[in-house]
Amino acid sequence: EVQLVESGGGLVQPGRSLRLSCAASGFTFDDYAMHWVRQAPGKGLEWVSGISWNRGSIAYADSVKGRFTISRDNAKNSLYLQMNSLRAEDTALYYCAKDIGKWLGVFDYWGQGTLVTVSS
Amino acid sequence: DIQMTQSPSTLSASVGDRVTITCRASQSISSWLAWYQEKPGKAPKLLIYKASSLESGVPSRFSGSGSGTEFTLTISSLQPEDFATFYCQQYNSYPLTFGGGTKVEIK
Numbered sequence: 137e138v139q140l141v142e143s144g145g146g147l148v149q150p151g152r153s154l155r156l157s158c159a160a161s162g163f164t165f166d167d168y169a170m171h172w173v174r175q176a177p178g179k180g181l182e183w184v185s186g187i188s189w190n191r192g193s194i195a196y197a198d199s200v201k202g203r204f205t206i207s208r209d210n211a212k213n214s215l216y217l218q219m220n221s222l223r224a225e226d227t228a229l230y231y232c233a234k235d236i237g238k239w240l241g242v243f244d245y246w247g248q249g250t251l252v253t254v255s256s
Numbered sequence: 257d258i259q260m261t262q263s264p265s266t267l268s269a270s271v272g273d274r275v276t277i278t279c280r281a282s283q284s285i286s287s288w289l290a291w292y293q294e295k296p297g298k299a300p301k302l303l304i305y306k307a308s309s310l311e312s313g314v315p316s317r318f319s320g321s322g323s324g325t326e327f328t329l330t331i332s333s334l335q336p337e338d339f340a341t342f343y344c345q346q347y348n349s350y351p352l353t354f355g356g357g358t359k360v361e362i363k
Contacts, residue, residue, distance in 0.1 A: 171352075173300075181292070181300065181343055183352040195350040198257065231299060241347030242290045244311065246299035 138162040138245045140232045145250030148222055156250055158215040158232030163245075166190070166210035169235035171243060172217050174228035174252075184230070185217065188239040200226075222254045258282050258346050262355035268363040275331040277358045279344035284324045288348040291320055291329045294357075295340045303342075304329065334360070 144156040156172070171186040185196045185206040194206060205218040215232055229251050233243035259282035269275050279289065287307040292300040302311045304320040307327055317332040331338055339362055344355040 180357045181294075181345075181354045183345075183354065186350070186352070195352075197351045236302075236305065241288075241350070241352045242302065242305045242345075243292075243300070244302045246301075248299055 138234065140234060140245055140247035142230065142232045142247045142250035145230060145252045147253045147255065149256050150223060150254055152222055153218070153220045154222060154252060156217040156219065156230055156232075156252070158247060160213045160215065160232075160234070163234070165208075165213040167238070169193075169237065169239045169241075170208060170215045171233045171235060171241075172206065172215075173231045173233050173243065173246075174226075175231070175249075176225075176228040179228075182228075186235070186239075186241065187215070190238075193239050219252070222252075224254050226252060227254045228252060257351055258285060258349060258353050260344055260346055260353050260355040262342075262344055262358050264358060265356065266359045266361060268361050269334050270363045271334055271336055273334045273363075275334050275338075275360060277329045277342055277344075277360075279322075279327040279329070279355050281325045281327075281346055281348075285346045285348035287323045288346060289320070289322070289327050290345045290347060291318075292343045292345065293338075293340045294343065300343065331360075 172184040203221045229249040232247040234245040236242045291304040294300040308320045341359045
């Protein structure tokens, strides 16, 4: 059974940093791209960042480019999101999502999310 | 970036109704479109990819069509468990983008 478990969310002041983690199990992690998708309270879905199976391709939404860094450790079956210079508008539930391919951009499994609140 | 526009934003329907949701892309995305269903407190669920391919395990009452810039998601006979919010998403190019969502409510 595929499982994605996010952690690392919490309350953080504007301008500070936070690192999210996603532990994956139930599939061959290094065969698939992985992504972060977020949802602000009461709002729609927003793709944040993605990384291909072999880290050869990485992409970011314009809203986070230069502030967020995605990475993965295939030996640990883990995905990460380093979030720097956080802003109030980054407040959201952050989902880890598995791609259906090596770098396709379709999400067939999602975690339950970790909540990030940016506030002073 | 490719903008995705869904309509309507809210839809009121009854059990058994045929429901159609439209998604428009700001430029051609060929058939690189996915549909997701989201229920309150739950993670989104993939329904359809490549515009019309049904994800494994998804009921056949869900279908997708379209190509280029115009796409539709159809539920042939709405069931009680289908009341939810639906999102389209393009994966023709990065950054990936979602539509604003369509909430299907009970009439």
